[in-house]
Amino acid sequence: MEKRIEYLTEWLRNKTKEAGADGLLVGVSGGIDSAVVSYLIKRAFPENSLGVILPINQEVEDQTDALDVVEGADLDYVGIELTDAYETTYGAIKKQLDEKGDWKEGKSQLGGANLQARLRMSTLYAVGNNYNYLIVGTDNAPEYYTGYFTKYGDGGVDLVPLINLQKEEVREMAKVLGVPNSVIHKKPSAELWEGQTDEEELGMSYDTIDAYLRGEAIDSEDEKNLKARHKRTEHKRQIPAGPDKFEGV
Ligand SMILES: Nc1ncnc2c1ncn2[C@@H]1O[C@H](COP(=O)(O)OP(=O)(O)OC[C@H]2O[C@@H]([n+]3cccc(C(=O)O)c3)[C@H](O)[C@@H]2O)[C@@H](O)[C@H]1O
Numbered sequence: 001m002e003k004r005i006e007y008l009t010e011w012l013r014n015k016t017k018e019a020g021a022d023g024l025l026v027g028v029s030g031g032i033d034s035a036v037v038s039y040l041i042k043r044a045f046p047e048n049s050l051g052v053i054l055p056i057n058q059e060v061e062d063q064t065d066a067l068d069v070v071e072g073a074d075l076d077y078v079g080i081e082l083t084d085a086y087e088t089t090y091g092a093i094k095k096q097l098d099e100k101g102d103w104k105e106g107k108s109q110l111g112g113a114n115l116q117a118r119l120r121m122s123t124l125y126a127v128g129n130n131y132n133y134l135i136v137g138t139d140n141a142p143e144y145y146t147g148y149f150t151k152y153g154d155g156g157v158d159l160v161p162l163i164n165l166q167k168e169e170v171r172e173m174a175k176v177l178g179v180p181n182s183v184i185h186k187k188p189s190a191e192l193w194e195g196q197t198d199e200e201e202l203g204m205s206y207d208t209i210d211a212y213l214r215g216e217a218i219d220s221e222d223e224k225n226l227k228a229r230h231k232r233t234e235h236k237r238q239i240p241a242g243p244d245k246f247e248g249v
Pocket residue numbers: 110113114117147148149150151153154189190191192198201235236
């Protein structure tokens with residue numbers, strides 16, 4: 001595992017140099033994926049790395065975990081409270097669509113959730129511009145395969161070092177890096193609404209998805225669901241579709 005960590009650290013350094021950037025930053029949620037990335041960017045750029053904590057109506061417990069991560073990694077950090085920005089933007093969308101008679105309350109949870117992820121993305125890029133740092137994403141192999149991220153939200157990043165790691169491998173890497181135990185053992189959650197957990201929303205455990213990605217046999221219903229999810233989210237792993245060049249007159 002140490003060798004794999006060194007490989008990723010070196011890869012991060014090379015990609016940053018290739019881009020002419022001065023360092024790296026990551027959004028730190030208090031979850032394990034961003035914790036691992038926090039420790040990796042600190043190793044890659046001890047003096048030029050930054051953790052950005054972006055609370056939106058966030059549980060105090062999760063903010064504590066985020067602080068434990070940046071302190072544990074000895075990572076320079078900044079906190080930017082986005083609750084007001086989110087409430088103002090979401091409130092304005094709702095008000096204007098409501099006045100038009102078009103607001104669909106049932107669709108609002110996911111729309112609001114994705115807006116949170118996209119506000120964070122915009123904020124990370126503004127901070128990145130300030131320091132000339134690249135934005136490091138936290139997607140791992142099961143999230144990428146299932147498209148379990150917001151397009152142009154948490155999926156809108158420059159580098160994705162964990163993309164080939166299964167969730168179990170992220171946990172193993174976290175232990176070796178020294179990520180706090182409370183962060184390693186908590187349930188994965190996007191925290192986009194009250195009580196949300198990844199595994200409940202995905203309808204299966206990360207262990208099942210990991211097993212499938214390792215090529216092992218899993219329950220046939222789970223396999224069917226995974227394949228359908230992968231297909232449905234293919235657009236998120238591609239650049240936006242455009243038509244072929246018009247060749248007529
Ligand atoms: N075939 C197609 N070709 C081109 N574009 C297509 C499309 N189908 C949908 N779209 C577009 O894509 C949109 C749907 O994609 P998207 O906006 O991503 O939204 P969607 O996939 O519906 O929702 C995001 C999912 O990711 C989860 N998430 C988000 C953020 C963080 C985390 C986490 O783990 O921390 C998890 C979240 O809980 C939810 O399950 C549609 O609204 C539409 O605009």
